[in-house]
Amino acid sequence: MAIITDLPNELLEEIAIKLRTQYYDSNRFGNVLADFSLVCRAFYRVAFRYMHDEPDISTTERNLCTNKRVCEFLRLIQKNPALGYVVRTLAIGPWDPTELSSKWSQNESFMKSYDFLKRTIEKRGIQEEDVGDLEDHPMSVLVAALFYLLPELGYLHLVLRSSKRDGPVLTRWLLLAMDIAPLPFGDKIRGMELEYNEVDTSDIFPCRATLGALLGLPGLEHVRFASEDAADSLLFTGTNPVLSISQAVDNLLLTPEPELEPTAALLPVYSQAYERFRSFDPFCKQRLLDIKNTSSITGLSFYNNSCNIFSIPNIIQASKELKEFDCFIGSRTRDTREDVQAVHRALLEHKDTLEYLSMSYYKGFDNRHNPNFQLDFSAFERLETLQISMLLLADIDAPQLSMGNVLPANLESLTVKIRYPSFVTGGGCDWDEVVLCLITKVAAMRDEKLQKLSSVDVRVINHPAKASGSSKLKEARRMMNERRIEFTATTYDPTVGTVEL
Numbered sequence: 001m002a003i004i005t006d007l008p009n010e011l012l013e014e015i016a017i018k019l020r021t022q023y024y025d026s027n028r029f030g031n032v033l034a035d036f037s038l039v040c041r042a043f044y045r046v047a048f049r050y051m052h053d054e055p056d057i058s059t060t061e062r063n064l065c066t067n068k069r070v071c072e073f074l075r076l077i078q079k080n081p082a083l084g085y086v087v088r089t090l091a092i093g094p095w096d097p098t099e100l101s102s103k104w105s106q107n108e109s110f111m112k113s114y115d116f117l118k119r120t121i122e123k124r125g126i127q128e129e130d131v132g133d134l135e136d137h138p139m140s141v142l143v144a145a146l147f148y149l150l151p152e153l154g155y156l157h158l159v160l161r162s163s164k165r166d167g168p169v170l171t172r173w174l175l176l177a178m179d180i181a182p183l184p185f186g187d188k189i190r191g192m193e194l195e196y197n198e199v200d201t202s203d204i205f206p207c208r209a210t211l212g213a214l215l216g217l218p219g220l221e222h223v224r225f226a227s228e229d230a231a232d233s234l235l236f237t238g239t240n241p242v243l244s245i246s247q248a249v250d251n252l253l254l255t256p257e258p259e260l261e262p263t264a265a266l267l268p269v270y271s272q273a274y275e276r277f278r279s280f281d282p283f284c285k286q287r288l289l290d291i292k293n294t295s296s297i298t299g300l301s302f303y304n305n306s307c308n309i310f311s312i313p314n315i316i317q318a319s320k321e322l323k324e325f326d327c328f329i330g331s332r333t334r335d336t337r338e339d340v341q342a343v344h345r346a347l348l349e350h351k352d353t354l355e356y357l358s359m360s361y362y363k364g365f366d367n368r369h370n371p372n373f374q375l376d377f378s379a380f381e382r383l384e385t386l387q388i389s390m391l392l393l394a395d396i397d398a399p400q401l402s403m404g405n406v407l408p409a410n411l412e413s414l415t416v417k418i419r420y421p422s423f424v425t426g427g428g429c430d431w432d433e434v435v436l437c438l439i440t441k442v443a444a445m446r447d448e449k450l451q452k453l454s455s456v457d458v459r460v461i462n463h464p465a466k467a468s469g470s471s472k473l474k475e476a477r478r479m480m481n482e483r484r485i486e487f488t489a490t491t492y493d494p495t496v497g498t499v500e501l
């Protein structure tokens with residue numbers, strides 16, 4: 001009689017994948033594959049890979065990323081070396097970015113952590129002599145060591161934060177580790193997401209050394225930067241001054257920190273390592289230009305990234321051939337029109353390669369009386385998809401709209417976001433009038449220039465979710481239908497989802 005273990009491994013793997021997917025979708029914590037693997041040896045062999053290929057040591061689980069959790073994972077790999085080879089995706093953080101242990105003196109802490117990291121990298125595993133002392137090292141050292149035990153890693157999600165205990169400090173141990181040997185997954189990792197959930201008061205991204213060390217990975221294609229909490233902090237506390245991009249770049253200089261005990265107390269090998277440890281500036285312009293020469297980055301995404309924390313134009317320079325760019329900046333991050341225009345100028349360096357562009361910008365605190373300005377996208381000759389906010393696309397003098405030939409000729413898809421309250425005036429201008437003005441301009445350009453345009457999507461932000469019988473919308477649809485362009489106008493209500501207007 002046939003039994004389930006007689007099935008080929010391919011089918012057993014499909015069962016394991018299905019179990020994991022259903023379990024993740026249920027939003028329960030734990031791993032159902034752990035039970036599956038205990039059924040028999042055949043099930044264990046099949047489940048082993050899928051139990052550990054996507055470990056999550058981050059705030060998305062009940063237990064936060066703590067020293068204890070990272071140590072447990074390191075010990076698990078030490079007992080099962082094959083585990084490190086099955087990890088394909090890692091989510092980790094936030095971790096305490098302190099760089100020296102409180103257990104030893106400063107010099108001794110640096111030397112002990114350096115020796116531990118060197119042994120781990122050179123012997124490609126946690127040594128028995130180090131297992132009992134893992135908790136004594138700073139978290140930054142443990143994370144750097146972990147990266148060297150995952151040779152097949154392909155996607156990395158880092159959740160970063162400033163240290164509440166010690167203030168905004170830099171995490172440079174990963175850089176020091178890469179000075180000892182290249183990362184084992186260096187040419188395999190294709191995507192990376194960096195999420196920072198706090199903003200510090202010094203206007204410096206506290207874990208930027210970790211980011212800077214990873215930005216030059218030879219196989220890296222897509223990088224996403226995300227921060228909702230940072231934007232909320234800026235919006236509600238109002239403690240951070242508004243900085244221009246040039247000021248923000250100046251502030252990227254390393255923050256002075258308390259020096260170690262006299263470096264003469266360090267042996268020469270440690271002194272040299274410590275000097276490199278202290279002097280690295282990952283976002284200096286020359287390094288970004290050096291990265292550009294070998295970079296494989298084709299996609300960058302920024303969500304709620306304040307220009308006084310990241311110099312977005314400088315990071316754009318790290319890409320040699322940028323094809324996709326997604327950026328949400330504006331009122332929540334207190335960026336000015338000059339910041340947005342600087343991003344646009346940096347993107348013009350990629351006008352011959354960019355195919356997808358999404359830029360959302362809403363008037364900020366400094367722009368309430370004069371928020372409108374126009375960006376010209378006509379130079380992006382290969383651009384096929386453009387998603388843009390109205391304020392970037394046109395100067396608005398309610399309800400007149402002067403757009404000109406600012407759209408690229410090869411455009412196939414156009415999405416325009418309109419922030420509803422921005423266009424309600426005493427003169428009676430409403431969002432549907434703005435939509436009609438926009439469509440009229442697009443229709444005129446379609447005859448002269450936009451021969452490839454096939455769809456226009458207008459999204460009205462902050463509009464009550466109800467269907468509209470507006471005659472202006474009907475006229476807009478008629479014009480688009482005549483030109484065989486698919487036209488949609490929608491708004492979003494959290495209670496009901498997307499609603500067509």
